[in-house]
Structure formats: structure tokens, C-alpha cells
Amino acid sequence: MSAEVSGAAARDGWTLILSCDNLTLAKQHPFTSGKTVFQKLDLGQIFPPAEPAEFSRVENSNHMKKLFATIWVATAALLLAGNLSLHAADKKAGPSSAACVACHEKQTPQIVTDWRISRHSEVEVGCADCHGDQHQSSNDVANVKIPTPDTCAECHAQQVKEFKNSKHALAWAAMNAMPTIHWQPRAMTDGMKGCGGCHKVGLKSEAEIRDLKKSGAGFGMASCDACHTRHTFSKKEAQQPQACETCHMGFDHPQWEMYSGSKHGVRSNLKQMGLIATNAAAPTCQTCHMNKGHHDVDTAWGFLAVRLPLPEDKTWAADRVTILQALGVLDPDGKPTARLDVVKAARVAKLDQESWQKERDAMTAICNQCHSGNYAKEQLAQGDNMIKDADHLMAEAIRIVAGLYHDGVLPQPTNYASAFPDLLTFHDAPTVIEQKLFVMFLEHRMRAFQGTFHANPDYALWYGWSEMQRDLAEIRELAADLREKKAAKK
Numbered sequence: 001m002s003a004e005v006s007g008a009a010a011r012d013g014w015t016l017i018l019s020c021d022n023l024t025l026a027k028q029h030p031f032t033s034g035k036t037v038f039q040k041l042d043l044g045q046i047f048p049p050a051e052p053a054e055f056s057r058v059e060n061s062n063h064m065k066k067l068f069a070t071i072w073v074a075t076a077a078l079l080l081a082g083n084l085s086l087h088a089a090d091k092k093a094g095p096s097s098a099a100c101v102a103c104h105e106k107q108t109p110q111i112v113t114d115w116r117i118s119r120h121s122e123v124e125v126g127c128a129d130c131h132g133d134q135h136q137s138s139n140d141v142a143n144v145k146i147p148t149p150d151t152c153a154e155c156h157a158q159q160v161k162e163f164k165n166s167k168h169a170l171a172w173a174a175m176n177a178m179p180t181i182h183w184q185p186r187a188m189t190d191g192m193k194g195c196g197g198c199h200k201v202g203l204k205s206e207a208e209i210r211d212l213k214k215s216g217a218g219f220g221m222a223s224c225d226a227c228h229t230r231h232t233f234s235k236k237e238a239q240q241p242q243a244c245e246t247c248h249m250g251f252d253h254p255q256w257e258m259y260s261g262s263k264h265g266v267r268s269n270l271k272q273m274g275l276i277a278t279n280a281a282a283p284t285c286q287t288c289h290m291n292k293g294h295h296d297v298d299t300a301w302g303f304l305a306v307r308l309p310l311p312e313d314k315t316w317a318a319d320r321v322t323i324l325q326a327l328g329v330l331d332p333d334g335k336p337t338a339r340l341d342v343v344k345a346a347r348v349a350k351l352d353q354e355s356w357q358k359e360r361d362a363m364t365a366i367c368n369q370c371h372s373g374n375y376a377k378e379q380l381a382q383g384d385n386m387i388k389d390a391d392h393l394m395a396e397a398i399r400i401v402a403g404l405y406h407d408g409v410l411p412q413p414t415n416y417a418s419a420f421p422d423l424l425t426f427h428d429a430p431t432v433i434e435q436k437l438f439v440m441f442l443e444h445r446m447r448a449f450q451g452t453f454h455a456n457p458d459y460a461l462w463y464g465w466s467e468m469q470r471d472l473a474e475i476r477e478l479a480a481d482l483r484e485k486k487a488a489k490k
Contacts, residue, residue, distance in 0.1 A: 097126035097127050097128065099136070100126070100127040100128070101127075104127075111230075111231050114230070114231040114232045115127075115231040115232075117232060118231060118232045118233055118234070119233065119234075119235070120231075120233060125155070129154075130145070130147045130151055131144050131145045131146075131147070132144070132145035146218060146219060146221045146222070147221065147222045148204075148209070148221045148222060148223070149163060149164070149203065149222065149223045149224060151222070152222070152224045156224075159224075159295050160224075160295075162294055162295035162296040163223070163224070163295040163296070164203065165296045166295060166296045166297040166298060167297050167298050167299070167302075167303075167347065168201050168202065168223070168226075168295075168297050169201075169202055169203045169223070170202055170203075170346050170347050171198070171199040171200075171201045171202030172199050172200065172201075172202030172203060172204050172208070173202060173203075173345060173346045174199065174202070174303075174346040174347075174348055175189070175195050175196065175199035175202070177342045177343070177345075177346045177348070178424055178426070179328070179339075179415070179422065179424055179425060180415070180424075180425050180426070180428040181195070183428055186215065190211075190212055190215050192219075192220050196220070197247075198226075198246065198247035200220040200221075200223070200226070201223050201226040201227075201247070202223065203223065204221060209221055226247070227243050227244075238286075239284070239286055239293075240272075240284070241256075241259065241265065241268055241284040241285045241286070243285075244256060244285045244286075248285070251442070251443055252442045252443060252446050253303070253446065253450070254447065254450070254459070254463075255285075255450060255454055257456075257459070258447075258450060258451050258454035258455075258456040258459045259285060259454050259456070261456050261458070261459070262454055262455040262456045263455060264282070264283045264284075264454075264455060267280065267281070267282035267283075268282040268283065268284050270282070281370045283370065287366070288363065288366055288367075291362075291366050298359055299359055299363075300350065300356050300357075300359035300360040300363065301350070301356075301383075301387065301449070302347070302348060302349050302350055303348055303349075304327065304348055304349050305387050305445075305446075305449050306320060306323055306324060306327065306349050307349055307350040307351065307356055308349075308350070308351045308352065309352070309353055311388075313388070315392070316388050316391060316392070318395070319388075319391040319392050319394070319395035320391060320395075321334060322394075322395040322398050322399060322402075323391060323394060323395060323398065323423075325398075325402075325420060326398045326402075326420065326421050326422065326423045326437075326441075327339075327343075327422075327423055327424060328417065328422055328423075328424060329343055329349075331417070331418055331420075332402070332418050332419070332420045337417065360380065363380065364376050364377055364380065367379070367380070379455075380453075382452060383449060383452045383453040386448055386449045386452040386460065386465075387449045389465075390445045390448045390449055390464070390465065390468060391445075393440075393445075393468045393469065393472050394440065394441060394445055394468070396472060397437055397440055397471065397472050397475045398421060398423075398437065400475055400476060400479045401421045401433055401434060401437055401475065401479070402420050402421060403479070404433070404479060404482060404483075405419035405420055405421070406419065407483075408486075409479075409482050409483055409486045410431060410433075410482070413430045421434055421437055423437070423438060423441050423442070425438070426438055426442060432478065433475060433478040433479060433482065436471055436474055436475055436478065437471075437475060439471065440467075440468055440471035440472070440475070443467070444463070444464055444465075444467040444468045444471060445464070445468060446464075447459050447460070447463045447464035447467070448460055448464030448465045448468060449464070450464075451463065451464050452464075
């Protein structure tokens with residue numbers, strides 16, 4: 001059984017076809033000698049609106065007329081709202097695609113294989129659509145267009161719009177906001193073999209792209225392929241928790257290790273192996289952080305787990321001020337610095353209650369899909385409490401090192417704005433005691449609260465809180481030794 005609906009809501013000559021449980025949009029393709037190109041749609045995207053006032057033609061029974069008309073208007077509404085893109089099916093493969101494939105089957109055969117099994121190949125999105133048509137031989141490789149998110153937005157407008165409002169989009173800016181990032185080997189940053197290898201997911205300005213090309217780093221501009229690996233660009237791959245593993249692991253953000261060992265991760269792994277039911281609760285990274293496929297990734301506490309306004313608890317407020325001073329956002333007198341504007345621009349921290357509450361409410365609702373609302377709120381509150389307790393240890397350690405600067409035991413480094421420890425210099429901190437302070441903050445404090453939020457008790461305690469206790473003990477001892485040496489020189 002099939003039927004077609006066409007009417008005033010039609011867009012660019014597309015025709016709606018419903019056959020059994022499949023919904024398809026079809027169009028005579030202008031670049032393929034009248035060949036019909038099909039774009040299949042997921043019926044789950046269609047939410048039945050009110051019955052339309054009229055439609056021009058429907059085949060089959062009155063019952064089917066109402067069904068098709070309802071689906072057509074719902075589809076049209078999605079199109080008009082920008083929530084559904086048909087451009088992917090409405091692209092020509094391009095006259096040079098055959099030539100591209102013929103050459104690259106010899107030069108880069110796996111790229112061709114990946115493209116052939118991709119959705120892009122199915123809907124005839126060819127090489128020139130993403131890379132342009134100015135590269136025809138080995139003599140003009142420099143003319144190849146390297147895609148950016150704006151390239152992807154031609155077909156995936158809604159997803160790119162969401163991405164541009166996400167933390168991911170600010171990753172490149174956040175990396176470059178670090179005060180000593182330029183001290184790293186270029187291979188680690190622009191060469192994308194260190195920080196840049198993951199932070200490349202962030203948006204880059206035209207000027208930054210030009211500079212990268214001049215330095216020989218002409219790749220890593222697309223952002224989207226960080227999760228949708230080129231050239232398959234698979235949605236299914238990007239929906240797996242393993243898609244997050246490359247970047248969300250290791251020293252300062254071992255979310256993958258935490259998640260994998262948590263009950264969430266274990267059940268997800270069992271489901272992937274087919275050992276538990278496919279409809280069993282088994283949250284993935286995407287379930288919690290990209291719920292329903294939304295690309296606007298964000299969290300309440302952000303990466304650094306500091307925020308404004310200050311808490312009502314006076315001790316915690318004082319501890320947070322100390323941490324903000326050590327992050328260079330406040331000066332030793334508690335006044336805002338120029339770095340605050342950088343933090344705002346990169347959204348490294350939440351600076352108002354509303355933005356924090358928005359993300360907290362969203363996460364509570366997601367948790368509520370599997371847990372009671374009260375349980376979800378209580379568990380998230382435990383994470384808040386862990387930050388509070390970790391901040392108290394962290395603030396004491398910072399004050400000890402700050403005291404060494406204040407008393408002249410440690411000289412002010414030439415690259416520091418003030419005689420105060422700077423946590424964002426990371427491994428470039430100039431003294432052993434500050435190196436220990438940096439590890440306490442970026443490795444162990446992170447693990448204490450991240451382990452709590454990711455439901456991994458071992459990470460929260462032994463890799464986080466316990467290590468912070470040990471760090472603080474060492475910092476106390478190192479400070480005492482430095483003061484003794486200083487006194488001995490008098």
C-alpha cells in the first residue's frame with residue numbers, strides 16, 4: 001500500500017510517500033537526468049499535529065487520507081522549523097566523483113571504502129560536496145577544501161546549530177586560553193598530538209585556520225568528525241560510549257575509566273555483548289550528556305567545578321575565592337582580573353545561578369528516566385558535597401603556597417601577574433611544591449568530584465580524595481622545609 005500527498009506545504013518539489021511503515025520523501029533529481037532520489041525518514045521524529053484544514057490530493061481511504069495528511073503537515077512543520085534537513089538527498093555527486101574514486105582507490109583505498117558504506121554515499125553526497133572541485137591531480141593537492149562545521153551545516157543545520165552552543169565548540173578557545181599553552185611543543189597543540197588532538201573539536205576562526213595552514217597543520221577543522229569518524233561519518237558509531245573514550249580519559253578527565261567501571265558502564269557493555277535485554281536500562285555517555293541526540297553538550301559545574309555566585313556557606317565561599325585567586329580569575333586582593341573575561345568567553349566555569357540551575361534541572365530530568373526524582377536529586381547533591389569537601393583541602397594547600405610568596409620564601413615568577421600560585425600554568429609551574437599543587441588540583445581534585453558524579457566509588461575515594469589528603473601532607477612538609485632553608489640563610 002502506498003500513497004502520495006502533495007499540496008501547499010510541499011518544499012522544492014519533494015513528494016511524501018508512505019509505504020507500509022516506511023516514510024520517504026522523493027524528488028526528481030536535477031543533476032542525474034531525472035533520477036528519483038529518496039530520503040528516508042524516521043517515523044519517530046514525527047509528532048502528529050492537529051489535522052490539517054485541507055490538502056490537495058490523497059489516494060486510498062478516508063482513514064488513510066487523514067493519516068497521510070497528518071504526517072505530511074508534521075513533516076512540513078519540521079522542515080519549516082529547521083529540525084529536519086533534506087539537503088543531503090538533494091545534492092549531486094558531482095561530475096568529478098567518479099574520477100576522485102578511481103584515483104583514491106589506488107592512493108587511499110580505505111577512504112573510498114568508508115565513503116562507499118556511508119550514508120553520504122547512499123544519498124549521493126560526493127567528494128566535491130565537502131572538498132570542492134578544485135583538486136584534480138597530485139599537482140594541486142593544496143586546492144583541496146578541508147571541511148568545517150559550516151560545511152556540515154549545509155545538510156545538518158540543526159545539529160551544527162546545537163553544537164555551536166555547546167562546550168565542545170569552545171574546546172579550541174579553552175585550550176588557547178591557558179596562560180602557558182604556547183610553551184608546549186607545537187606538535188602537542190597546533191599539530192594536534194597532545195591537547196590539540198582533542199581540543200580540535202572546537203570552532204576555529206578564519207584567522208586561526210589560516211595560521212594553522214601556514215604552520216603545516218591543515219587538518220582537524222571539521223569538528224564533527226571527532227565523533228562521526230571520517231569517511232563513514234556514522235551516526236550509530238557516534239551513539240556508542242566508545243566514541244567518547246579517546247578524549248574523555250586519562251590524567252585530568254578520566255570520565256571513560258570512571259564510566260566503564262560504574263554500574264552504568266558495565267550494563268552498557270553487557271548490552272553491547274548481547275548478554276542483557278536490548279531494552280534494559282544501560283545509560284551511555286550520550287544518554288546523559290546528549291539526551292535524545294541533542295548536540296548542545298554542557299554540564300552544571302563545568303570542567304573546573306567552580307562557579308558564581310558564591311555559596312551561602314561562609315567556609316565554602318572563602319575556599320572558592322581562594323581557588324578563583326589561584327586560577328587567576330581574582331587577584332590576591334579578591335578583585336577580578338583580565339583572565340575573568342577569558343573564562344567567560346570560553347565558558348570554562350558557570351558565572352551565574354541561572355545557567356547552573358538550567359543544566360542541573362536537565363540532568364535531574366534525565367536521571368529521573370531510570371531513578372526516582374528524589375534519588376536523582378540526592379545523588380547529584382552528593383557530588384556537590386564532594387566538591388565542597390575537596391575545595392576545603394585544595395584551599396588550604398593554595399594558602400600554604402601563597403604564604404610562601406607573601407613571606408618572600410618563593411620569588412614571583414616573571415610570567416606571573418602576581419606573587420600567588422597560578423594553577424593554570426599546570427606542569428609549567430616553577431617549583432616542586434607548585435607542581436604538587438597543580439597535580440592536586442588537576443588530577444586528584446578532578447577525580448574526587450568526577451568519580452562521584454560518574455558513580456565510581458573507587459575513583460572518587462582512592463584516586464581522588466585519598467590522593468588529595470596525601471598531596472596536602474606533602475605540601476605542608478615541603479613548605480616547612482622551604483621556610484627552614486630560608487631561615488638558615490639569614
